[in-house]
Structures are given as structure tokens and as C-alpha cells.
Amino acid sequence: MDWIIYVIFFVLFIGVTFFGLGPVLFADGTFNERMITLLIVFLIYVVLVILLIFMIKKMNRRH
Numbered sequence: 001m002d003w004i005i006y007v008i009f010f011v012l013f014i015g016v017t018f019f020g021l022g023p024v025l026f027a028d029g030t031f032n033e034r035m036i037t038l039l040i041v042f043l044i045y046v047v048l049v050i051l052l053i054f055m056i057k058k059m060n061r062r063h
Contacts, residue, residue, distance in 0.1 A: 002059050009052050016044050 020041035024034050 005055050005059065009048065009055075012048055013045075016041060016048065020044060 020037070023029075024038045024041060027034060027037070029037075
């Protein structure tokens with residue numbers, strides 16, 4: 001059952017990387033637009049990492 005959590009987070013990280021960093025690297029917007037997008041993508045990564053750590057700790061308490 002634990003592997004499902006890891007697969008879900010793997011897919012989420014791949015999705016954020018593909019759809020988040022793509023516009024930062026390849027968009028034709030202004031520098032400010034790219035930096036705002038980069039900040040939002042970074043915040044999404046931080047939230048995902050915090051959720052993953054929380055889920056891992058929760059899984060370890062169950063065992």
C-alpha cells in the first residue's frame with residue numbers, strides 16, 4: 001500500500017516539473033513573468049515535499 005503513495009508523489013513531481021519548469025525555461029514572456037512562474041513552481045515543490053514528509057511519517061507510525 002505504501003508504494004501507491006510514492007507513485008502518486010512521483011507523478012505529481014513529474015507533472016510539476018514538466019508543466020511548471022517548461023514555461024520558465026521555454027516561454028517567450030518577460031523576465032518578470034518567468035520569475036513569478038518560477039516562484040510559484042518552487043512553492044508547489046515545497047508544498048509537495050512537506051506533504052510527502054508528512055505522509056512518510058504517518059506511514060511509519062502505522063507500522
